[in-house]
Amino acid sequence: MTMFHTKANILHRLPQVCFPASFGKAHSSRLVLGIETSCDETGAAVLDETGQILGESLHSQKEVHLRTGGIIPTVAQQLHRENIERVVHEALQRSNVDADQLSAVATTVKPGLALSLGIGLEFSQRFVRKHNKPFIPIHHMEAHALTVRMLQPVAFPFLVLLVSGGHSLLAVARGVDDFLLLGHTLDEAPGDTLDKVARRLSLIKHPQCSTLSGGQAIELLAKDGDRTRFRFRTPMGQTHNCCFSFAGLRNQVTMAIMKKEAEEGIRQGSLLSCVNDIAAATQHTIASHLAKRTHRAILFCKANSLLPERNPTLVLSGGVASNQYIRKALSIVTEMTGLHLLCPPAKFCTDNGVMIAWNGVERLREGKGILPPDVDVFYEPKAPLGADITAEVEAAAIRLPSVRMKILN
Incomplete structure (x- = not known):
């Protein structure tokens, strides 16, 4: 597989990490919080391991960007900053889940608008360190590709x-x-x-x-x-x-x-x-x-x-x-x-927290790309998908x- 040597590829270079039991072994109550801020939607959702959506929240910036004639990155960044805490809180509240009950947090880190990605990643890293939760960095396009598997059994390839x-x-x-x-x-x-x-x-x-x-x-x-x-x-x-x-x-x-x-x-x-x-x-x-x-x-x-x-x-x-x-x-x-x-x-075709949480569920199931909370991760505005x-x-x-x-x- 082609490797792109950037900071974000810390995911590929990390040695095998021994996680506590809550990080790895499957049990029916594993819950994943997904956070999406790659462009102009601030999204969050909580899913269980079966793909059931327990709670979600989405703040769309569409009306603001329609008035300005297009997406202005600094405006998108500010709107993410103003809404991300509320959106994540709503998703947790609607799912009736406390942060301590989560098995992991999955967040879009690539590709996307740099200023938007930065808000989601910064918030997520604070969150996982505060609550001592595993972190799963997500490739936005991988999440889009896998969303269909949440809705029906689609086998690879x-x-x-x-x-x-x-x-x-x-x-x-x-x-x-x-x-x-x-x-x-x-x-x-x-x-x-x-x-x-x-x-x-x-x-x-x-x-x-x-x-x-x-x-x-x-x-x-x-x-x-x-x-x-x-x-x-x-x-x-x-x-x-x-x-x-x-x-x-x-x-x-x-x-x-x-x-x-x-x-x-x-x-x-x-x-x-x-x-x-x-x-x-x-x-x-x-x-x-x-x-x-x-x-x-x-x-x-x-x-x-x-x-x-x-x-x-x-x-x-x-x-x-x-x-x-x-x-x-x-x-x-x-x-x-x-x-x-x-x-x-x-x-589910447009950007949302559900698809990010589902990608997190898929990775959690297979033990792929799951990081301890104290590892520094960097966003990547441009990131190819696969080989x-x-x-x-x-x-x-x-x-x-x-x-x-x-x-x-």
Whole structure:
């Protein structure tokens, strides 16, 4: 497995630690507190070892960032600082669990916004030292990948597509901490692209979209749009790998918006008459790009026996996975290739404390990455997931058969 030599990899370098009985041996009452502050959601939850959610709390910063036109890291940091103690207290109170009853605390330490990660990690380290609890540092994308296993019995290995505001990647999940990275974003993430297009279209001024995130606004307006009115090129059509690129698409959309503004004689900041059509075309092109890269990943996995022959599974997770049009695009590919598509409910696709607590439960069960409370851990804003085999995927040069992406809203 590829090792990245950073401070956060203290997890990999630690010698075997002998824990007290409460740190290791399984018993039905083991409880994990999960804490999430990787971006703009302050989340906490308490789960038992079966995955039952005993109590949770979530503070969303969405409305604040909508007003400022995007996430400002210092603002996100301050909002985490103001809310984390209350959110953790609410999660414990709602679960009717005292800190002393916890078996461990799991917290996102990578990847994410540095200032946001720092608040969660600082709070968690104070907490575990005060209450003498084991600490489980969590990789945010690993948590997204494993959330589905909390909801239904999904055996390893399975293919996972993670798409969010900050990330997009394809990986084979072979174990709780064992991933093969097939593809990743080369520039910006799909959720970021959707948000930027929504801002350029000034959708916050649209009467139906004033309280929606950029991705939600695009999805809503696209339902009444004609995607064929604007023909955007699907990115990386001649590059035979599983990586993603969305910056070029955003430039195409921006040029189309500028052209229509000139035609309609309006300035930037005013609503175009064709916003629904631009939204539909943008959403379709993003969905097509995700579907094509995933199709190639499936063919690569089949050629290299990386997935089981019986009931192979694709898990779709992350905030953008809530988009129903994108789910339909992926379902076309999975039906064609014989995979079973699984996606957590929308509330578990977005960032939350539940997924972090569940990742902690999975690691606690297997005794992986469990640290004593006095070990210093460092956050890591950029952190790859698993062993990177993207070069092998590209070297395979798999060409895709033609697939008609006919998706009804």
